Amino acid sequence: MSVSKEDVKHIAKLSKLNLTEEELEKYTTDLSNIVDFANELSNINVEGVKPTAHILDIRNVFRKDEVQPSYDREEILKNAPSKDAGCVSVPKVVE
Amino acid sequence: MKEYEVIIGLEVHAELSTNTKIYCNCSTSFGADPNTHCCPICTGMPGTLPVLNEKVVEYAVKAGLATNCEISRFSKQDRKNYFYPDLPKAFQTSQYDLPLCLGGHIDINVDGNKKSIGITRIHIEEDAGKLIHDAYTGDTLVDMNRCAVPLIEIVSEPDIRSADEAIAYMQTLKSILEYLEVCDCKMQEGSLRCDVNLSVRPVGQKEFGTRTETKNLNSFKAIHNSIEFEIKRQIEVLENGGKIYQETRRFDDAKGVGYAMRTKEDAQDYRYFPEPDLAPIILSDEYINDIKNSLPEMPHIKKERYIKEFGLPEYDAEILTASKKTAYFFEKANAICNNPKAVSNWIMGDFARMLNEKEIEIDESEVTEENLACLITLIDKGTISSKIAKQVFEDMFETGENAKEIVEKKGLVQMSDEGAIKEIVQRIVDANPQSVADYKAGKDRAIGFMVGQIMKETKGKANPQIVNKLLLEIINK
Numbered sequence: 001m002s003v004s005k006e007d008v009k010h011i012a013k014l015s016k017l018n019l020t021e022e023e024l025e026k027y028t029t030d031l032s033n034i035v036d037f038a039n040e041l042s043n044i045n046v047e048g049v050k051p052t053a054h055i056l057d058i059r060n061v062f063r064k065d066e067v068q069p070s071y072d073r074e075e076i077l078k079n080a081p082s083k084d085a086g087c088v089s090v091p092k093v094v095e
Numbered sequence: 096m097k098e099y100e101v102i103i104g105l106e107v108h109a110e111l112s113t114n115t116k117i118y119c120n121c122s123t124s125f126g127a128d129p130n131t132h133c134c135p136i137c138t139g140m141p142g143t144l145p146v147l148n149e150k151v152v153e154y155a156v157k158a159g160l161a162t163n164c165e166i167s168r169f170s171k172q173d174r175k176n177y178f179y180p181d182l183p184k185a186f187q188t189s190q191y192d193l194p195l196c197l198g199g200h201i202d203i204n205v206d207g208n209k210k211s212i213g214i215t216r217i218h219i220e221e222d223a224g225k226l227i228h229d230a231y232t233g234d235t236l237v238d239m240n241r242c243a244v245p246l247i248e249i250v251s252e253p254d255i256r257s258a259d260e261a262i263a264y265m266q267t268l269k270s271i272l273e274y275l276e277v278c279d280c281k282m283q284e285g286s287l288r289c290d291v292n293l294s295v296r297p298v299g300q301k302e303f304g305t306r307t308e309t310k311n312l313n314s315f316k317a318i319h320n321s322i323e324f325e326i327k328r329q330i331e332v333l334e335n336g337g338k339i340y341q342e343t344r345r346f347d348d349a350k351g352v353g354y355a356m357r358t359k360e361d362a363q364d365y366r367y368f369p370e371p372d373l374a375p376i377i378l379s380d381e382y383i384n385d386i387k388n389s390l391p392e393m394p395h396i397k398k399e400r401y402i403k404e405f406g407l408p409e410y411d412a413e414i415l416t417a418s419k420k421t422a423y424f425f426e427k428a429n430a431i432c433n434n435p436k437a438v439s440n441w442i443m444g445d446f447a448r449m450l451n452e453k454e455i456e457i458d459e460s461e462v463t464e465e466n467l468a469c470l471i472t473l474i475d476k477g478t479i480s481s482k483i484a485k486q487v488f489e490d491m492f493e494t495g496e497n498a499k500e501i502v503e504k505k506g507l508v509q510m511s512d513e514g515a516i517k518e519i520v521q522r523i524v525d526a527n528p529q530s531v532a533d534y535k536a537g538k539d540r541a542i543g544f545m546v547g548q549i550m551k552e553t554k555g556k557a558n559p560q561i562v563n564k565l566l567l568e569i570i571n572k
Contacts, residue, residue, distance in 0.1 A: 059375050059377045061373070062147055067120055067121075067122045068120035070133055070134050073129075077130060087130060087238050089236055090234065090236075092235050093180055
């Protein structure tokens with residue numbers, strides 16, 4: 001297996017997912033298969049091929065530093081499940 | 096107890112003084128109502144396309160050139176993933192393996208000792224939003240105005256060995272950024288802040304100790320105190336046979352205590368990957384040279400020039416050039432009165448003290464360059480004594496009135512008429528036979544007493560050189 005159970009636990013934690021023992025088993029197999037499949041690319045000879053930083057052949061896409069009106073606050077907060085005092089309200093973050 | 100060596104590296108975040116955010120046209124101005132400088136791009140709505148602000152590249156290149164970095168001809172942006180409510184996209188657009196600037200250094204000065212501090216890299220990235228704790232509901236409120244305000248992160252090599260060196264490094268960097276006008280460096284508003292990476296090791300040990308990172312320090316005092324605290328803490332732990340954990344820490348400046356935020360167990364895993372929505376940045380030699388040629392005179396160069404051109408002591412030159420505003424004031428005032436040392440003395444002396452007391456900067460003061468130059472000219476011409484000048488300056492500082500007008504209005508013109516002064520000197524000598532006798536018996540202090548009496552009589556306006564001359568003439572007759 002190219003992906004260990006520990007790896008999956010770690011990824012689940014980063015993704016804020018709680019997995020059951022069964023799911024853990026299943027994803028360890030599934031993710032291993034995916035990684036193995038992607039690893040086949042390592043067999044390709046890439047000698048002389050430059051590393052790709054961007055898939056499109058574009059560069060230097062810039063904008064002028066000129067202020068334009070922002071959105072109305074009501075618009076911006078429309079999608080927030082909870083709001084208060086002109087802000088998005090979220091459960092307390094412990095510092 | 097063993098002797099320990101302290102190893103410090105700083106990560107400095109500077110908010111760039113652009114008009115707009117890094118990837119959208121929302122304003123960056125400070126202090127607006129919450130969430131009024133926001134749009135779908137900076138609040139991370141799906142399907143939006145960020146476009147890089149050209150000034151961000153220019154400002155970062157300026158900072159790189161001024162700190163002797165190599166500017167990358169090819170650079171790209173990456174996503175740094177982390178999950179926190181101050182970051183609506185759940186990733187920060189930053190630069191990972193190909194930053195804009197690499198491998199520079201700046202020279203710092205600690206108690207007269209010069210030292211070079213290496214700069215590992217400077218990269219561009221976006222700031223996060225502000226979290227406000229709501230005491231009433233117990234919830235956390237998110238203000239996204241600061242989301243995507245452009246930042247440069249300046250990473251130093253672990254070349255710093257003490258709190259004093261860290262402060263000197265930070266001050267030098269601040270002065271450079273101010274001269275470049277790429278950051279307003281208002282630490283109280285968070286536009287300049289730093290993270291301190293610190294470890295200790297017994298003297299002689301080759302390997303570095305385990306380091307901790309104290310985040311988000313936004314005053315010189317907090318930087319200094321957090322470093323002192325962390326050095327002491329790490330040494331104590333090691334001396335007691337304990338182990339230092341690699342952790343992120345916070346410093347409460349009001350209490351003077353640091354504490355751990357995240358420990359090793361849930362160490363961050365940022366999973367950087369190339370930002371597919373932003374194009375690579377490819378800079379030509381021409382672009383870089385144009386910026387290089389547009390750089391203003393940097394503080395350390397200006398300092399050398401002040402020493403050579405104006406014959407100022409190194410100490411004066413250092414203080415005058417530390418802030419661009421002070422240097423500008425000095426140059427403008429000196430251009431009018433042509434007395435560099437006098438201008439320097441005023442700026443570093445009474446003027447500085449009054450500015451400090453009032454907690455304002457030199458360009459916010461009522462005293463203009465012209466007005467200080469005028470005051471100095473009045474002293475140089477002998478119109479007023481330097482003692483009276485102090486009094487005039489206080490008035491200038493309070494009211495912004497012109498030095499000449501104050502002198503005329505208050506009748507402070509120095510008495511230089513020998514005949515008139517002689518009369519008063521004679522009167523004082525006649526009235527103080529004991530002092531004359533004391534002086535003749537070898538007590539030089541008696542002269543001082545009589546000079547004091549004469550100055551009192553003339554309300555401080557008598558020209559002191561003439562007073563001294565006449566007094567000695569009369570007594571020794």
